[in-house]
Amino acid sequence: xxxxxxxxxxxxxxxxxxxxxxxxxxxxxxxxxxxxxxxxxxxxxxxxxxxxxxxxxxxxxxxxxxxxxxxxxxxxxxxxxxxxxxxxxxxxxxxxxxxxxxxxxxxxxxxxxx
Amino acid sequence: xxxxxxxxxxxxxxxxxxxxxxxxxxxxxxxxxxxxxxxxxxxxxxxxxxxxxxxxxxxxxxxxxxxxxxxxxxxxxxxxxxxxxxxxxxxxxxxxxxxxxxxxxxxxxxxxx
Numbered sequence: 001x002x003x004x005x006x007x008x009x010x011x012x013x014x015x016x017x018x019x020x021x022x023x024x025x026x027x028x029x030x031x032x033x034x035x036x037x038x039x040x041x042x043x044x045x046x047x048x049x050x051x052x053x054x055x056x057x058x059x060x061x062x063x064x065x066x067x068x069x070x071x072x073x074x075x076x077x078x079x080x081x082x083x084x085x086x087x088x089x090x091x092x093x094x095x096x097x098x099x100x101x102x103x104x105x106x107x108x109x110x111x112x113x114x
Numbered sequence: 115x116x117x118x119x120x121x122x123x124x125x126x127x128x129x130x131x132x133x134x135x136x137x138x139x140x141x142x143x144x145x146x147x148x149x150x151x152x153x154x155x156x157x158x159x160x161x162x163x164x165x166x167x168x169x170x171x172x173x174x175x176x177x178x179x180x181x182x183x184x185x186x187x188x189x190x191x192x193x194x195x196x197x198x199x200x201x202x203x204x205x206x207x208x209x210x211x212x213x214x215x216x217x218x219x220x221x222x223x224x225x226x227x
Contacts, residue, residue: 004157033214040122042202042217043158056214091157103215105150105157 002026004106006092012112018080021109025073025094032069033103034077035091043091043105049075082113117141120203120218128226133190137203137218140184144205144216147179149188152200152220161201162188193225 005024013019025032030051035043046065048056051072060067064083069075079086089110093103120137127133135149145166150158162177164170164186170177176189186205190197200222204215 035214040219042118042120042204042219043215044217045214048214093157102160102163104160107155107157110155 004092004094004104006090006106006109008109009107010110010112012114013082014114015084016081018078019082019111020076020078021090021092021111023075023077023092023106025075025092026096026104029094029096029104030072031095032075033093033095034067034075035093035105037089037091037108039088046077079111082111084113087111087113117216118203118205118218121221122219124222124224126224126226127193129193129195131193131225133188133193133197133223133225135188135190135201135203135221135223137186138184139186139205139216141205141207141216142181142184143207146206146208147177147186148204148215149175149177150202150204150217152202154199158202158204195225195227198223198225 007022032049034046037043047060047067049069052069067077089108091108093105095103118139147164149162151161152158164177164179167179167181174191178187200220202220203218206213206215
């Protein structure tokens with residue numbers, strides 16, 4: 001079974017530029033999460049999707065961050081414009097099946113903003 | 115004070131030693147407790163999953179939860195150099211993926227050959 005796929009793995013941009021990250025969850029997983037992991041810290045939840053609906057986006061900085069999950073499968077996280085403080089690893093995770101809180105993580109996208 | 119506290123280390127032990135990793139938390143609503151292992155430049159990988167208080171054993175790994183003290187532990191027996199990684203504790207209030215996970219900072223573990 002294929003795991004969570006993310007691309008690109010690495011991205012270097014200059015501040016004020018836009019950037020987008022893509023995630024393909026494990027097949028059949030209805031719930032998809034985006035986390036941000038700063039250096040030396042644990043992941044922090046940005047947004048959670050149930051199918052195509054964003055059910056928890058309270059931690060997403062909505063002035064510059066946006067996300068979508070069209071058709072309830074793949075998801076894209078966008079930052080526009082990027083700031084120096086956005087440098088981090090952006091992790092996508094998915095989970096499936098009720099009564100089980102196992103979240104499977106992708107390898108992440110490491111973003112560097114210069 | 116953060117909801118989940120975890121000593122970042124590094125923790126360095128010789129091969130074969132028993133390793134003890136710990137987290138404390140402040141939110142009494144947490145009922146689901148997990149330990150993830152993260153190798154450098156990789157995503158977190160689930161090691162142990164525990165509901166409420168008690169112990170759970172899986173091979174060389176034992177997870178303990180003491181909700182009365184808001185304290186969770188992960189023990190690794192017969193530690194191997196391949197166990198060298200960052201160990202993240204994570205917890206949530208609801209099961210079934212109904213909420214996101216709250217993570218500790220992670221403890222960087224080094225097993226010396």
